[in-house]
Amino acid sequence: MNHKELMQIADFVGGFSRDPLGFVRACFPWGEGELANRTIEQWQIDLLTDIRDGLKTPDEVVRTAIASGHGIGKSAVVSWLILWAIATRENTRGVITANTDGQLKSKTMPELQKWYNRFIGKELFICTATAIFSADKEYEKTWRIDAIPWSENNPEAFAGLHNQGSRILFIFDEASAIPPIIWEVAQGAMTDANTEKIWAVFGNPTRNTGRFFDCFHKERKYWYTRQIDSRAVSFTDKEELNKEIALNGLDSDVVKVRILGQFPSASELQFIPRSIVEAARGKHLQLHQYNFAPVIIGVDPAWTGGDEIAIVKRQGLASSILATYQKNDNDFELASRIAAFEDAEKADAVLIDMGYGTGVYSAGKVMGRNWQLVGFGNKSPDVGFYNLRAYGWGKMKQWLIDGGAIPDNQQLCDDLTAPETKPRDDGKVQLESKDSMKKRGLPSPNIADALAITFMRPVVKQECREMQWANNTPYNIFGYAEGE
Secondary structure: OOHHHHHHHHHHHHOOOOOHHHHHHHOOOOOOHHHOOOOOOHHHHHHHHHHHHHOOOOOOEEEEEEEEOOOOOHHHHHHHHHHHHHHHOOOOEEEEEEOOHHHHHHHHHHHHHHHHHHOOOHHHEEEOOOEEEEOOOOOOOOOEEEEOOOOOOOHHHHOOOOOOOOEEEEEEEOHHHOOHHHHHHHHHHHHOOOOEEEEEEEEOOOOOOOHHHHHOOOOHHHOEEEEEOHHHOOOOOHHHHHHHHHHHOOOOHHHHHHHHOOOOOOOOOEOOOHHHHHHHEOOOOOHHHOOOOOEEEEEEOOOOOOOEEEEEEEEOOEEEEEEEEEOOOOHHHHHHHHHHHHHHOOOOEEEEEHHHHHHHHHHHHHOOOOOEEEOOOOOOOOOOEOOHHHHHHHHHHHHHHOOOOEOOOHHHHHHHHOOEEOOOOOOOEOEOOHHHHHHOOOOOOHHHHHHHHOOOOOOOOHHHHHHHHHHOOOEOOOOOEOOO
């Protein structure tokens, strides 16, 4: 192909700079060869239309998120977007990443190579196993899109992608498993003014926590979101899909994730399913449903990083958040606040996490308070749990199932659904550590820990204790005499 012909193709392709759907329709040999029986699926049309419409607002980031079942043609769309982005605006820069290096090498980039070979303007670019870039030596470093595996230990590999005055493309493939630090770095690349910025994320909705989940929930107003049912795609095997639905049930998490493109009620390792938390959220109880029970205050102090101090009250099936504070190294000040809550709520017990709470406990002791320390790492009274923390969370989970009520507080709900279990050979329930959660980009679940603390020691109402001392009668933790 001579220079004049290349320039004609470049001009033709460049005419679709703000029309990715038109580009896909015009720049591949539909109806011929391998594409003889292929069509653009409706969900793909909708996605490309969303991007086209988003480009109509100058300087806005066009964010699109696709959650789907298996086998819907995600890799094809990823390839189209890469080719459209690089071919229709000069000096485009971009990054593609995926859940694993293997995904990039074995699926994402080979699919791009297939569509590159079909593209009418392929001679304008060079496509390798790790990048696509301008065939003009002068522009190969400034006009390119690279496939880069992410690394939590080296997020800087994604930093510095700025392209003032031109176009930036970020694509996350299998986005559920990409950690928050990489999302944060990508967000930093979206700050250039007078620049076209497109950020597209794709994945099976395997987790109901994390940044991919947030795209469809608390960050939904910033994203064009679509959830694609595998049965709605022309080339999937409907008979096999229906067999899987019949085997597992339409409401099963397996079917939700693999076929319907919906987030699961509980992720594979998630300890407390979101459905249980949502059922308890904002629930209203009558006074007689809980006022017979002891009032317990749980305190989870935190004096490191961005963690908060959390103080929670529970009485029977009812619970409330009394306060959250930023980290505080003044033990007497915090002890004074806890004492004030103890008096105001007429609490029967105050339980404090031993981790950072020993100083507060000691200050309370000086003040004449009879508080208790609980050690999360202590032995569980139930052999089914690895330690006291797992035991407290296990009791809290059952309490939610049995009708426990929590306030309508997003942070508490996120805290409750965040921890995952750590598989053990002995079958005991063990929760992941707070450090493990932070490595996944999740904050310490301080409010939920404070609530869980209220289940870690048996407590009876003060008047019941006084009767017990007077009559030598054993009472259970709800204030009833044994045998009643």
